[in-house]
Amino acid sequence: MQSSSRPSDRQTAIFVSVAVGIIVAVVTTATFYWVYDLALGQERAAATVVSQAPWSSSDGIKVITSSAPNVPTDGRQPWLGTDAWVQGVQAGQTWVQNNPNPVNVQVLTGMDSAQIWAYMQQYVAGALGVSCQYCHDINNFSLDTYAQKTTARNMMYLATDLNANFILQLPNWRGNYVQCATCHNSKPNNLEGFAPQFVKSVPPIHVTVDPLDSNGEAITDPALKPAAIQGQVKLQDAILYYIYNYQVWKPYDAADPESGRGSLALTYKGGRSQDQVTINQNVMNNNSWSLGVGCNYCHNSRNFTAYETQPANNVTNQLYAYNKLKAQQMLLMTSWIQANWTTYGAIAKPAIPTALEGGASSFSYQQLNGQYYNVPGCYTCHQGYNNADGISVPRAAMNQSSFVDKGDAGQVIFPQALRGGQ
Ligand code: HEC
Ligand code: HEC
Ligand code: HEC
Ligand code: HEC
Numbered sequence: 001m002q003s004s005s006r007p008s009d010r011q012t013a014i015f016v017s018v019a020v021g022i023i024v025a026v027v028t029t030a031t032f033y034w035v036y037d038l039a040l041g042q043e044r045a046a047a048t049v050v051s052q053a054p055w056s057s058s059d060g061i062k063v064i065t066s067s068a069p070n071v072p073t074d075g076r077q078p079w080l081g082t083d084a085w086v087q088g089v090q091a092g093q094t095w096v097q098n099n100p101n102p103v104n105v106q107v108l109t110g111m112d113s114a115q116i117w118a119y120m121q122q123y124v125a126g127a128l129g130v131s132c133q134y135c136h137d138i139n140n141f142s143l144d145t146y147a148q149k150t151t152a153r154n155m156m157y158l159a160t161d162l163n164a165n166f167i168l169q170l171p172n173w174r175g176n177y178v179q180c181a182t183c184h185n186s187k188p189n190n191l192e193g194f195a196p197q198f199v200k201s202v203p204p205i206h207v208t209v210d211p212l213d214s215n216g217e218a219i220t221d222p223a224l225k226p227a228a229i230q231g232q233v234k235l236q237d238a239i240l241y242y243i244y245n246y247q248v249w250k251p252y253d254a255a256d257p258e259s260g261r262g263s264l265a266l267t268y269k270g271g272r273s274q275d276q277v278t279i280n281q282n283v284m285n286n287n288s289w290s291l292g293v294g295c296n297y298c299h300n301s302r303n304f305t306a307y308e309t310q311p312a313n314n315v316t317n318q319l320y321a322y323n324k325l326k327a328q329q330m331l332l333m334t335s336w337i338q339a340n341w342t343t344y345g346a347i348a349k350p351a352i353p354t355a356l357e358g359g360a361s362s363f364s365y366q367q368l369n370g371q372y373y374n375v376p377g378c379y380t381c382h383q384g385y386n387n388a389d390g391i392s393v394p395r396a397a398m399n400q401s402s403f404v405d406k407g408d409a410g411q412v413i414f415p416q417a418l419r420g421g422q
Pocket of ligand 4: 170178291323327377382397
């Protein structure tokens, strides 16, 4: 005590503790990056090289016509195989002749029956890889007999709301909208929300989650934590907790270098626990695998806290400016999706399907209101896909520049109602 009152010792003590703090922070981040690169970076790079071409509606229609006919047991007509496809489309044509104006549309208002028929083929049936019979009684397209049709209508509201509330609000929006295919990628259900490589990489350990409160203070008292994370939880569940409960406690302000902080901020007020570093690392790995990119797509690897919104300061590529901010918006979007998922009417499952039943990984299912649901994650839309410019826009997003005549199947129709008001 006495000696610490002597200025030189105190200064030394402060100097040493600050230096140790800085070294720990630098070593942690560097190790984190190095381990990531060693463990996942190379496999991820290989995965990027083989990434697919952008989705086209004919891909989805091929899925239908090249499948063997299915045998439904719930009263619906078969929806797979060439015969099912031809019968559905022809029944639609007859319906359009008899009903030039739609009878029972609640979302696609302002379109005539012929436009709806064309949209349904390419961007609804094609998007899900199922023929009309999946949702319709093809003797009368206006009936709402099947739960799948009601769900599809709710999902039209979902696409509209995602575009309005999140996509159109992105800084530096590139003109892409969420449509059915953006999530469905020619599959009706059991969508995979997490890259297979990521799912394999998560170790089966348990961690303590200390979430940040609305001031960015760590909550360590179990009694004050949300019920789901009071005790030790599986690392997998801790990762999901952050992807689906993400908050921003200090919104980004270009004038304030301390801003833009949210639930995943690590380096502030003395740092976070080792478990939090592990959780953060895995959420970041998920960002990378989902988008098929390295850490520096979003970060300046010399300053992980910064938002590289000034292209001139960006060490990697001018095109990448704003990406961390966009990713933050996307984390808010996945959190909003989960919070509102039951109201958008996905069909609940009695249990998590096993892989043999065509299920996705267990990461892709959540228990909500006591039932199991398949919930989207970053990978559902992004699929590890980069376009020709190395930009991670989902392969099946709808770009405003493609709302033009595309020949054979008629116009590319993207209903005004789904565009979120723009
Ligand atoms: C994934 C479910 C789904 C599939 C598959 C689907 N539809 Fe639809 N369809 C809907 C929904 C939902 C509506 C109502 C939209 C609304 O309320 O705005 C609708 C409406 C229609 C309507 C307007 C009916 C009316 O009330 O006037 C026609 C016509 C139609 N679909 C034709 C087709 C054809 C033809 C196919 C196959 C090529 C098809 N649909 C495939 C979900 C589907
Ligand atoms: C944000 C991602 C997302 C968007 C956008 C989206 N869906 Fe979905 N949809 C899902 C997920 C996830 C499920 C749940 C699948 C499951 O339960 O296995 C689902 C379920 C469905 C189902 C029920 C399938 C079943 O048999 O369980 C239908 C039908 C459907 N969507 C149609 C549509 C249509 C039509 C659109 C476009 C208007 C659309 N979806 C847009 C993610 C999305
Ligand atoms: C798709 C964009 C994206 C990718 C790719 C990404 N991150 Fe992040 N990173 C973010 C976002 C968003 C945050 C959240 C900041 C918050 O909540 O305050 C973040 C936060 C961090 C932080 C905490 C910074 C702080 O404020 O304390 C570190 C460290 C970090 N990331 C490291 C990495 C590493 C290492 C990788 C590669 C494995 C990576 N990130 C990949 C978007 C990304
Ligand atoms: C419902 C579909 C959907 C989901 C889920 C989704 N994204 Fe996106 N994302 C998009 C679309 C669409 C765009 C392109 C928007 C545009 O044109 O600017 C995009 C763009 C981005 C970009 C900007 C790319 C660039 O160079 O402009 C980043 C970064 C990103 N997403 C990260 C994420 C992360 C991280 C997650 C998960 C937390 C995620 N996304 C989940 C649809 C989605």
